[in-house]
Amino acid sequence: MNHRIPSAGLRRDAPAALLHDLSRRFGDAFSTARAVCEQHGRDESPFDVPPPAGVVFCSCTEDVAEAVRLCAAHGVPVIAFGAGSSLEGQLLAVQGGITLDLTRMNQVLEVVAEDMLATVQAGVTRLQLNDELRHSGLFFPIDPGADATLGGMTATRASGTNAVRYGTMRENVLALTVVLADGSVVRTGTRARKSSAGYDLTRLFVGSEGTLGIVTEITLRLHPQPQAVAAAVCSFAQVAQAVDCTIELIQAAVPIARCELMDAHAVRSVNAHDHLGLPEQPLLLMEFHGSPAGVREQAQTAQQIAAAHGGSDFAWADTPEERTRLWKARHHAYLSALQTRPGCRCVTTDTCVPISRLAESIQETVVEADAAGLPYFIVGHVGDGNFHVGYLIDPQRPAERELAEELNARLVRRALRLGGTCSGEHGVGLHKQQFLREEAGDAAIALMRLLKQALDPRAILNPGKIFD
Numbered sequence: 001m002n003h004r005i006p007s008a009g010l011r012r013d014a015p016a017a018l019l020h021d022l023s024r025r026f027g028d029a030f031s032t033a034r035a036v037c038e039q040h041g042r043d044e045s046p047f048d049v050p051p052p053a054g055v056v057f058c059s060c061t062e063d064v065a066e067a068v069r070l071c072a073a074h075g076v077p078v079i080a081f082g083a084g085s086s087l088e089g090q091l092l093a094v095q096g097g098i099t100l101d102l103t104r105m106n107q108v109l110e111v112v113a114e115d116m117l118a119t120v121q122a123g124v125t126r127l128q129l130n131d132e133l134r135h136s137g138l139f140f141p142i143d144p145g146a147d148a149t150l151g152g153m154t155a156t157r158a159s160g161t162n163a164v165r166y167g168t169m170r171e172n173v174l175a176l177t178v179v180l181a182d183g184s185v186v187r188t189g190t191r192a193r194k195s196s197a198g199y200d201l202t203r204l205f206v207g208s209e210g211t212l213g214i215v216t217e218i219t220l221r222l223h224p225q226p227q228a229v230a231a232a233v234c235s236f237a238q239v240a241q242a243v244d245c246t247i248e249l250i251q252a253a254v255p256i257a258r259c260e261l262m263d264a265h266a267v268r269s270v271n272a273h274d275h276l277g278l279p280e281q282p283l284l285l286m287e288f289h290g291s292p293a294g295v296r297e298q299a300q301t302a303q304q305i306a307a308a309h310g311g312s313d314f315a316w317a318d319t320p321e322e323r324t325r326l327w328k329a330r331h332h333a334y335l336s337a338l339q340t341r342p343g344c345r346c347v348t349t350d351t352c353v354p355i356s357r358l359a360e361s362i363q364e365t366v367v368e369a370d371a372a373g374l375p376y377f378i379v380g381h382v383g384d385g386n387f388h389v390g391y392l393i394d395p396q397r398p399a400e401r402e403l404a405e406e407l408n409a410r411l412v413r414r415a416l417r418l419g420g421t422c423s424g425e426h427g428v429g430l431h432k433q434q435f436l437r438e439e440a441g442d443a444a445i446a447l448m449r450l451l452k453q454a455l456d457p458r459a460i461l462n463p464g465k466i467f468d
Contacts, residue, residue, distance in 0.1 A: 010095065011096035012075065012076055012077060012095050012096045012097060013053070013096060014054060014074070014097065015074055017074070018070060018071065018074040018076055019053070019054060021070050022054060022056060022098065025066060025070065026056055026057075026063070026067070029056060029104075030055070030056050030057070031055050031057075032054040032055075034051075036055050037051035037052055037054065037055060039084075040055050040081050040091075040099040040101060041092065042084070042092070043084050043085065043089065043091050043092065044086065044087050044346075044348070045087055045088055045092070045429065045431060046393075046401070047089045047092055047430055047431075049089070049092040050093065051093060052096065052097055052098055053096060053097065053098060054099070055098070055099045055100075055101055056099070056101065057103075057104050058101065058102055058105060059105060060105065060121075061177055061216040061217065064100055064102070064179045064214055066183065067098065068100075068179050068180075068182075068183040069182070071097065071098050072181060072183060075458055076096070076098060076460065077093065077095050077096060077097025077459075077460050077461075077462070078097055078098055078099075078100060078214070078461060078462070079091055079092075079100070079210065079462050080099075080100050080102060080151070080152075080155065080210045080214045080215075080462070081100060081101045082102055082103065082122070082123065082149030082155075083103070083148045083149050083152060085146040085148050086152065086156065086426075086429065087348050087426045087431075088426050088427050088429030088430060089430035089431055090155070090156065090209050090210070090427060090429040090465055094430065094463070094465075095464050097463075102122045102149065102216070103149065105122050105123035105124075105151075106121060106125075106128065107124070108120050108124055108128070108129060109121065109217065111132065111222075113137070113138060115191060116138055116221065116222040116223065116224070117219055117221060118132075118140070118219070118222055119218070119219045120150055120220065122154075122214075122215050122217065122218065124149065125148065125149055126144075126150060127147045129150065133222065137224060137225055138223065138225060139222065139223060140220060140222055141162040141166035141172075142160055142162065142163070142166065142168065142172055143160040143162050144158040144160035144425065145160060145161070145330075150218055150220070151215045153169050154169055154173055154176070154205070154206055154215050154218055155205075155206075155208065155210050155215060156209060156425070157169050157207030157425070157427070159384075159425045160381065160425065161260055161327075161381055162258055163381055163383075163384050164250075164256060164381065164383030164384045165257040165258075165383075166223060166257075168425070169206055170203060170206050170207065172221045173189075173206050173218055173219070173220060173221070174189050174190070174191060174193070174202070174220065175187065175189030175191065175202060175218075175219035176189060176205055176206075176215055176218055177215070177216050177218075178213035178214065178215055179213060179214045179216055180213050180455060180456075181455060181460055185216075186201070188201040188202040189201070189219065207427070208466075209427055209428065209429065209466055211456065211461050211462045211466055212452065212461065213461065226257075226290055226295075227290065228291060228294075229257075229288070229320075230287070230288045230296075230299055231286065231288075231318075231322070231326055231327070232285075232287075232302065232303070232315065232317065233278065233284070233313070233314075233317070234284050234303075234306045234312070234314045235279040235281045235283045236281060236282045236311055237281060237310055238282065238310075239282045239362055239363065239378070240362070240363050241282070241309045241311070242261055242282045242284050242309075242311075243261065243358050243359040243363075244309050245284060245305055245306050245308075246261070246358070246383060248305050248308075248309070249305055250355055250383060252305065254301050254305075255288075255290070256286055256288060256298065256302065257289040258285070258286060259284060259287075259381070259382055259383035260284065260330055260379065260381060260382070261282065261284060261362075261379060261387065262282065262283050262285065262330065262333060262378075262379050263366070263379070264281055265375075265377040266333045266336075266377040266379050267279070267283055268280045268340075269333065269336035269337045269339070269340050269377060270329040270332060270333055270336045272336065272339070272340070273329070273335070274325070274329040274332060274336070276325075279312075284306070287323070287327075333377065334379075334390060337377045340375070341375055341392045344375075344393060344394060344395070345393055345395050346392055346393075347393055347401065347404040347405065347408065348390045348426070349388065349391075349411060349426070349431075350388040350389075350423055351386070351412055351421065352384070352385050352386040352387075352415070352420050352421050352424030352425075353415050353419065353420030354385060354418065354419050354420065355385045357385075357419065358382060358385050361387075361414055361415060361420070362378065362380070362387060364414060365378070365389060365411050365414070366378070369389070369391075369407060372403055374393070374400060374403055375391070376389055376390060377389070378390075381424075381425075385420070385424070386425060387424075388426075389407075389408075389411060391403075391407060391408070409435075412432070412435045413438070416435070422436060423435075428465070433466065433468060436466065437467070
């Protein structure tokens, strides 16, 4: 199925001389095999794009720098690749070029427990890092669901289920090593928790989706593992009740660590996939961190607030095994939904609005989706106003894709009208370029273009993303 792709310019062929140079420099770590290129030419977005001309498997920052230098000499695009879990087409080779696979850069370089920080290579995944930290008393809280690489999470400014308490990648990245478009290497930030020294280059690269530089090493802020953790689920007759409960929890200053919404469609699919037996109604999945007494107090307050909003079937998951089972089901919601319509593809979108407008935004979305008759599901990190909608389409029916995109456009423009953003965590990539322009305005887009031109004058770093 060929989906429409925002204008991204002509594909640039990789000349034979470049392929020869890459093969000579990287040997078996460079491949032009069709299967390898196709594997690196797709992500979780619904776009179909021809694959890159070749893939370099990098093992260190110098590998990345050398590959970029060789591509820059020929004016050929370079696209960084991590876990391949991006949802908006961030890693697609829309202008051709060479993909740099960073998954072999998987070393945890240093953990400094006293300063609560770790330095990792870009290919380390969040689960790998937390496994390394399991005996340190510390953990890294950013949890986007997929076991994404920390380089990819940095590039897309990821957040996830813990963001309501621990923030996003923006708040948890202290320093970076970045390869620029000419192959030079810069280091931004320090190990200090704050700085007033010069431009904040670290934040410039966090969220730039590989269009300004390729992140190869990250120094991350770590957090103490809580003394006690408790999770709870609570069902509601209507989505609006669950959202209103969330709003009151936040306004009451309950320091909830996670607050996730699943609509009835999502609950139904995870019940089938994970054999949970949850009531097939909208539900909140909550988690509380702190001291044993603090967790009990938080949970009691949450239960009282939920009951006031019509919450029922309030159930606790006190053991690690029970909590893990629930959170695995939440993280499986996307794959579980796909299995409810065999052969389908998912047009996934997200927005984020001020918490006071969340109920309005979700309720209007539900009404429109129900009226359209297209299968869908909703999950969301509603504690910070962010939610996701997945429209399940038959790839053999173009009209369904058009309908999903129409619903997506209404959803995003509603978020903008309510003072929100076109993406709370998925990023812009290919899918949301027009919406970014509507959100930021022409002057801001022009400024972004100036930054891109200054750092990447030949437009070889992940071209065609964020803006064409």
